[in-house]
Amino acid sequence: MAEKSRYILIADYVPIANKGEEAIIRGIEDMLQGDLPIEIGLFDNVKQPTYMDNVTVFPKDWIFRLQGKVWNSRRQRALQGLLISLQIRLGYYSKLRNLVSPSSQEYQPLREFFEKADLILVGHDGVFFVESCGIIHLAKKAGKRAGILGSGGKLLWYRRPYLGWLYRRTMKESDFCTFRDCYTYENMQQIIGKSDKLILGPDPAFAMQPARQETARRVLESYESYVAARKIGKQIVGVTVREKGIPYEHSFLNANPSEKRRVHAEFVAQVLDQLVRQRSAYIVFLPHSIEQDSNDVDVAHHLSEVMSSDPQSRIIIDKDLSPRVLKSVIRECDFLIGERAHSIIASVSVCTPFIALTNTKDCRTHGIIGQMCGCEELIIDMDAPDVEQTCEKVLNTFDNRANIRASLLRTSRTILNELEKISKVVKGEK
Secondary structure, three states: OOOOOEEEEEEEEOOOOEHHHHHHHHHHHHHHOOOOOEEEEEEEOOOOOEEEOOEEEEEHHHOOOOOOOOOOOHHHHHHHHHHHHHHHHOOOOHHHHHHOOOOOHHHHHHHHHHHHOOEEEEOOEOOOOHHHHHHHHHHHHOOOEEEEEEEOOOOHHHOOOHHHHHHHHHHHHOOEEEEOOHHHHHHHHHHHOOOOOEEEOOOHHHHOOOOOHHHHHHHHOOOHHHHHHHHOOOEEEEEEOOOOOHHHHOOOOOOOHHHHHHHHHHHHHHHHHHHHHHHOEEEEEOOOEEEOOEEHHHHHHHHHHHOOOOHHHEEEOOOOOOHHHHHHHHHHOOEEEEOOHHHHHHHHHOOOOEEEEEOOOOHHHHHHHHHHOOOHHHEEEOOOOOHHHHHHHHHHHHHOHHHHHHHHHHHHHHHHHHHHHHHHHHHOOO
């Protein structure tokens, strides 16, 4: 007799090629793992249902009009959100109806998955839109356990009053509402008032288990210069870099926009060159996102070309590594320089000392890593950075990594305990 499975639908747009996004999904899987294997459903840019291990990926256009779309202006996005909100208030759910009563046979696999699912989740990462509210409502009408898990981002209800009513109904209907940073948590409190249902808790990605140590070592030891560096006792510094998103877009504000890419590369290159020259570090660039329009490997090659230290002192991993393997590789590193928030989350989880590079507009990094993890002193803002001061801070932090590692050990234990409590809430356990 075939073993039964538990079905969980994460009803969000999840660009799974981004390893940070997949880390959240795998963290949710590990959080909610019980006696039965888990089957996960989610939505991404695919043309037909696609199967990846225990994950079924449905076309996002089957139910969403707003999630994952790029609009020409904020005004267009706001107007579309207003339209969807009014339709939901009037009981018209448009494409969302494909979850419960498909408009054609094409969507039947989605309905079947929805019917099997005993848990419906929305709001992972910074994804929480008006459509998420409609999904919660339909899930509760169908008798499902449903709620928000690990959401973040700005809730612009004060600019868009129509969202207030919708959010209040959603909070009332949800079985649980967890938010991963204080900014979103406090924002939601302003909308609905204080509620025991609202929980401020760690991002589910913290719960993702890393791959076995042997797997990470096989990846690293496939590079001869890495083996040579380890043999002579060099310290391994993992690096994640990016040229997209809030950590990049709101940095180097004094730079001419046409020169920003060059300025960013030169800044980070100088920091890494100092670690190589002053601390005999060996640099390992990690591919935390391989999306077509946001490929960390391309960024790493550009930055490496700017570096002036010995090319044998660094490698660029260009393999398509799973988030579990990436987390295990970070565990093998002695230090991490990260522009990817989820590489820092992984670093905290496996107690690898780090410096996070971002800016003051990045509520995610400051909220999760700075406030929740108590690591604000390990964040460097690049709004208008001074390279000499930055290099000095990085070197001092690198030298203090033994104390930082001990502190991260305590932090990671606390986070896992909090996630265990949240998992019981999500599953409805006492």
